[in-house]
Amino acid sequence: MRLAAVFSLLLTFLSAGYAQVTSGAASKLQDAPLYRISFERREPVSGIDAPPLFKLPFGCTRDGTAFITMLPAGGLAQGPQFAPPPLLLVSVSPSGQARTFPIDQSTEQLYNSRELDHYPSDSTVVFLVEAAQEKKLTTRTYTSKDGNSQQYSDNSAERHMYLLFFDREGNHKRTLELSTSFRPIRIGIFPSGTLLAYGYSEQDHAPKLAMLKQDGTLLRFLQPEEGSTPNSIFQTKDGSGKGPAVYVAPTEFVSFGDSILLVHNKSTFPLLEVSETGSIRVIRPHLPQGVRIDSLVPSDQDLYVRVMGSDLGSIYEIDAQSGRVRRRFETGNDAIPASIACVHDGKFLSFDHGEGKLVPLVGTADPSTKADQAPPRAASK
C-alpha cells in the first residue's frame, strides 16, 4: 500500500515536471515573434507548362535555384499494375530560367528507370535510380476485372541501383552502378564529390548511413547517436490505422551550408547534421509537446522547419546551435506552407499556376499584427 502511494507520488512528480517542460517549450515558442509572409507574383516561368502535380519536397541550392519534381499531365499505362508515373525534375533559377533533367532520355543504356531520390548541389544534380541494364521482355498473364485472361509484356531483367550525375544545365554526365550492402533510399553529395547515402538493411530494416566515394563504393559507415534514428526504417500503418501495412518512413536530405541534414519527417527524431568529414551533430529543436517537424524548408543561410500540430505558426526559424525557435511564420495570400520551396536571401519562394504557366511567388516576412497572445498550450493534430 505504502509502495503504491510512493509510486503514485513519483508519477505525480514526474507528470508535473513533464508538464512544466512542455509548457515551458510552448511559452518560449510564444516568445519567438510571429511574422506573416506576403507574396508577390513574378513573371511566369518560360519554357515549361504548369504541372497539375508536384512531388514534394522541393530542393534548393545556395544561388536560389528551386528544384521541382513534376508529374507531367496525362494518364498512366493501363495494365494489371499501376506503373509509377514518370517524374521530371525541373530547376527554376531566380531569373525564371527553367532547366529539365530527363533521366529516361539521358540514360539510353538503362531500361525502366525509376527515380528513388535526387539531390541538387551547387554544381551537380545526382539521382538515385533503380533500373535494368538490359531488356528481357517476358509475357505475363493476368485476369482482368471482367474475368478475362489478358497478357502484357514486362521487362524481367534484374534491376540494380544506379547513380546518375547531371550538370546544372541538365546535361547527363555519368552513370555509376551502386553495390552497397544495404538498400539506399536517399542520396546526397558534398561539395568535394563525396556522397552520403541513407537506407536500410534488408535483413532487419535497421537504418544505415554511409559515406560513399566518388566512384560509388563504400567509404565508411556512420553511426548516429543512440536514439537519434528509428530502430527500423519501416513504419506500420498511418495514424488512422488504414493504408498499406508497411511503408518506408519519409525521410529527406537537405543541404545546409557544406553539410547535409538528415530529417525523419513527421517524427520527433532530431535533425542530424552530417559534415563532409563524417562527423554528426544532433540538432534538437525546442518544440512543444505534440509539435513535430513535417519537413525542412531549404535555405541559403538559416534553418527553417515546417511543423505540424501547431497553431502558433506553421514555419519556424530555428537556431541551429541551440535549437531555440527564433521566429515563427504564417503564410498569407492563400498560400500554404507546403508550397514554399525555399528561403533565399531572406525571401520565401513559392509557386502558383495561372493560364497554364508556372508563376513564381516571392514572399516577404513582416511582423504579424495579428493578436498572437493565445495562451501557450500543446497544440493538437
Add this chain to the structure above:
Amino acid sequence: MRYISGLCIISLVTMCATFASAQHCAEGLTVYELECRYSTTCRQTVDINLPEGGGYGPDNIACTSLSCCGQLITTCYVNGPCQNALRAGVTPELRKYLSHISLDSEFLLASCNGHYELFKRPSPASEIHNLAILDDRVLR
C-alpha cells in the same frame, strides 16, 4: 448491394476525396469506383466523380453520363478555368496511384484558385450521399 434499373452494383469502392478545394470553384468532387454486373454477360468497373454532398452544386460543376454495362451513370467534372489542370491532368488512374503511394510521399495539386494545395489522402467513405443521381433516369 444496390439494384438500379436491373443493374446490380455490387461494389461501391471509394478511392479519392477532394481534389478541388476552392474558393472560386466547386466545393470539390469525390471519386467513386463502381463495379457493375448485368446478368452473366457483363462485368465492368468505372470511376465516376460526384459533387461532395451529393447535389449538383455550383454552376461550374458539369455532369454527363457514361455507360457501365449498358447502364448510363452520372459522372461530373469541374467545368471552368481550372478544368485543364484538374480534369485533363489528374486522371482517375493518377489519383488512384497517388492514393496508394501518398503514405510516404507528399504532393501538391493544382487547385481551381491558381494555388497548389496538398493532396489529401483518400478517406474511405461509407456511401454515396445521393444514389439517386446515379440513376440515369434523372438525366433523361
